[in-house]
Amino acid sequence: xxxxxxxxxxxxxxxxxxxxxxxxxxxxxxxxxxxxxxxxxxxxxxxxxxxxxxxxxxxxxxxxxxxxxxxxxxxxxxxxxxxxxxxxxxxxxxxxxxxxxxxxxxxxxxxxxxxxxxxxxxxxxxxxxxxxxxxxxxxxxxxxxxxxxxxxxxxxxxxxxxxxxxxxxxxxxxxxxxxxxxxxxxxxxxxxxxxxxxxxxxxxxxxxxxxxxxxxxxxxxxxxxxxxxxxxxxxxxxxxxxxxxxxxxxxxxxxxxxxxxxxxxxxxxxxxxxxxxxxxxxxxxxxxxxxxxxxxxxxxxxxxxxxxxxxxxxxxxxxxxxxx
Amino acid sequence: xxxxxxxxxxxxxxxxxxxxxxxxxxxxxxxxxxxxxxxxxxxxxxxxxxxxxxxxxxxxxxxxxxxxxxxxxxxxxxxxxxxxxxxxxxxxxxxxxxxxxxxxxxxxxxxxxxxxxxxxxxxxxxxxxxxxxxxxxxxxxxxxxxxxxxxxxxxxxxxxxxxxxxxxxxxxxxxxxxxxxxxxxxxxxxxxxxxxxxxxxxxxxxxxxxxxxxxxxxxxxxxxxxxxxxxxxxxxxxxxxxxxxxxxxxxxxxxxxxxxxxxxxxxxxxxxxxxxxxxxxxxxxxxxxxxxxxxxxxxxxxxxxxxxxxxxxxxxxxxxxxxxxxxxxxxxxxxxxxxxxxxxxxxxxxxxxxxxxxxxxxxxxxxxxxxxxxxxxxxxxxxxxxxxxxxxxxxxxxxxxxxxxxxxxxxxxxxxxxxxxxxxxxxxxxx
Numbered sequence: 001x002x003x004x005x006x007x008x009x010x011x012x013x014x015x016x017x018x019x020x021x022x023x024x025x026x027x028x029x030x031x032x033x034x035x036x037x038x039x040x041x042x043x044x045x046x047x048x049x050x051x052x053x054x055x056x057x058x059x060x061x062x063x064x065x066x067x068x069x070x071x072x073x074x075x076x077x078x079x080x081x082x083x084x085x086x087x088x089x090x091x092x093x094x095x096x097x098x099x100x101x102x103x104x105x106x107x108x109x110x111x112x113x114x115x116x117x118x119x120x121x122x123x124x125x126x127x128x129x130x131x132x133x134x135x136x137x138x139x140x141x142x143x144x145x146x147x148x149x150x151x152x153x154x155x156x157x158x159x160x161x162x163x164x165x166x167x168x169x170x171x172x173x174x175x176x177x178x179x180x181x182x183x184x185x186x187x188x189x190x191x192x193x194x195x196x197x198x199x200x201x202x203x204x205x206x207x208x209x210x211x212x213x214x215x216x217x218x219x220x221x222x223x224x225x226x227x228x229x230x231x232x233x234x235x236x237x238x239x240x241x242x243x244x245x246x247x248x249x250x251x252x253x254x255x256x257x258x259x260x261x262x263x264x265x266x267x268x269x270x271x272x273x274x275x276x277x278x279x280x281x282x283x284x285x286x287x288x289x290x291x292x293x294x295x296x297x298x299x300x301x302x303x304x305x306x307x308x309x310x311x312x313x314x315x316x317x318x319x320x321x322x323x324x
Numbered sequence: 325x326x327x328x329x330x331x332x333x334x335x336x337x338x339x340x341x342x343x344x345x346x347x348x349x350x351x352x353x354x355x356x357x358x359x360x361x362x363x364x365x366x367x368x369x370x371x372x373x374x375x376x377x378x379x380x381x382x383x384x385x386x387x388x389x390x391x392x393x394x395x396x397x398x399x400x401x402x403x404x405x406x407x408x409x410x411x412x413x414x415x416x417x418x419x420x421x422x423x424x425x426x427x428x429x430x431x432x433x434x435x436x437x438x439x440x441x442x443x444x445x446x447x448x449x450x451x452x453x454x455x456x457x458x459x460x461x462x463x464x465x466x467x468x469x470x471x472x473x474x475x476x477x478x479x480x481x482x483x484x485x486x487x488x489x490x491x492x493x494x495x496x497x498x499x500x501x502x503x504x505x506x507x508x509x510x511x512x513x514x515x516x517x518x519x520x521x522x523x524x525x526x527x528x529x530x531x532x533x534x535x536x537x538x539x540x541x542x543x544x545x546x547x548x549x550x551x552x553x554x555x556x557x558x559x560x561x562x563x564x565x566x567x568x569x570x571x572x573x574x575x576x577x578x579x580x581x582x583x584x585x586x587x588x589x590x591x592x593x594x595x596x597x598x599x600x601x602x603x604x605x606x607x608x609x610x611x612x613x614x615x616x617x618x619x620x621x622x623x624x625x626x627x628x629x630x631x632x633x634x635x636x637x638x639x640x641x642x643x644x645x646x647x648x649x650x651x652x653x654x655x656x657x658x659x660x661x662x663x664x665x666x667x668x669x670x671x672x673x674x675x676x677x678x679x680x681x682x683x684x685x686x687x688x689x690x691x692x693x694x695x696x697x698x699x700x701x702x703x704x705x706x707x708x709x710x711x712x713x714x715x716x717x718x719x720x721x722x723x724x725x726x727x728x729x730x731x732x733x734x735x736x737x738x739x740x741x742x743x744x745x746x747x748x749x750x751x752x753x754x755x
Binding site: 067068069070086088154155171172174175176177260261262263264265266267281282283284286 | 412595749
């Protein structure tokens, strides 16, 4: 087995998870290093002033009623109980976001893996294709991409016309509660470049000998995919799954732009972050918005923890033996 | 050897500290000082609207600076929704602009929270309202304090395509009833191909307000509660649904695409032939639609009342936290009363609030401006006083009305259920 060992895990990020507590290099105890802190000062100041500070304030605000203009009033857990017992729109936003996460993440991972496999061959133009397929992701969460998307899917837009040509008459996708979320999911899936590139790197790390040996033993393409590619790639799938799930929970721009800045038709695109934004910046309920933000943080942490826990069951590290 | 390197790194660390820390400090200090000297004052002035409007407003501000060389005005503008988000953030950060554009929907929100200065006292007294219609001037008063002065006057109105309605045998300019309007809208739809008679008004809070006024009711009571019952809303949505069911009004997905800018609205995109809006938006609608459009009064109820009123199109206010209240008040007074400003800005925001200025402008008006002056002049005797200032939360009620009616229009909810949801959520939001 050792001869087949890959030199390194394909991508750096999953490594810490894999290495765990036991794998930490037993480096010497470091003395305090003023110069390190000196160089870190700009970052430290930024982190404290722009990230840690606001987070602490927002944690405090989440227990208050704060309209941004007058001083906050302490309400204890009032915001949190209101959220789960009285606020129908909050529950709607949770539903929309969960649907988006559950549908868009697997779709995006599937598409990006398929494209990565297509591009993982030695053909001349592949460099070009890789760049071309990655390009949509550079646009990322940009407003421009979402605006174009809205134009594509609106009433009388190209998508409408093409579908009508094939006899399927649809309403304006972005303005119909039945289709609107689907158009946002499609936008999310279209931006599959980042996971694709990581998959591609992972695929390149799978030793060709494994495939050759299996092929000689008579395994077909599907069996090789199922029993070699998937297990060997599982750390990368794991990493992509975690990253994409977190991204999906935080999706904002596409819903904001495509939903016309208000949660779309009949609240069909009321993403969690969108509702949070509306509550905080349009309705002047910053305390409630802070509480929502903290609930989101906790939920993302829990989901990530669950994914990490289940990782033992399906993520395969071929050098796991060495680490014990 | 080891020790020397260690010492050297230590020295390097000290050098780094010596370099980095002052850099940061100067950065902080640079952020702190931004005021100019020399006795001049700088005030910030913000408004919402399109670029065209911004160009006109900037010209007026330039004129103000020429006349008041000691006052420097920094301006900025954004689209309506973004404007409020930005303003809320600036205000929360303790640095609201000195002079700001306010809408009646948000007057209570900002005035009631002491963000706006009371212009009946202090520096605000310099703002003259002598030539402003007293009923219009009173619309800026909330709980006894004058938080804002009207910057222009407009009236809720119907914007329509005369050619389409003439072809259907109707003349909205002469006035219609809701019944004859429903018929006309249906005819326009049947001959107009993709174009429907009217943009579904079930989502519009202004139209609901006018419709309520036609029956002697109001949207908000002076105490800030809803002035109508679930039954009233039920009848209003039945009326809107009648238009929609007979295909006189826009289909649900077109209605859902509505947002407040004329360029993005169904009438602006030629998907309907009429839309309820405000009379001063006629030029913007015309530009978007491309055909010659016209303004007409609202269809009337059973007693012939159109329910329209002298509406403060928008307000100017001064921040209570402004350090330059006198300069700010001076700018407000200039924008409201100076005849030159009236000439520069025209009817972009509505009619000039100062009646003397308005009379002068009306005499020289041409084109769309003339249409507006004639329209308002004909309507003037019938216009009622504006309703009380809407309570805190009015901005959210508008959105609530829109999304609950969308549930009806898409057939996802019965009118009964939608009315229940609206009333429950509205009462929660206003309490």
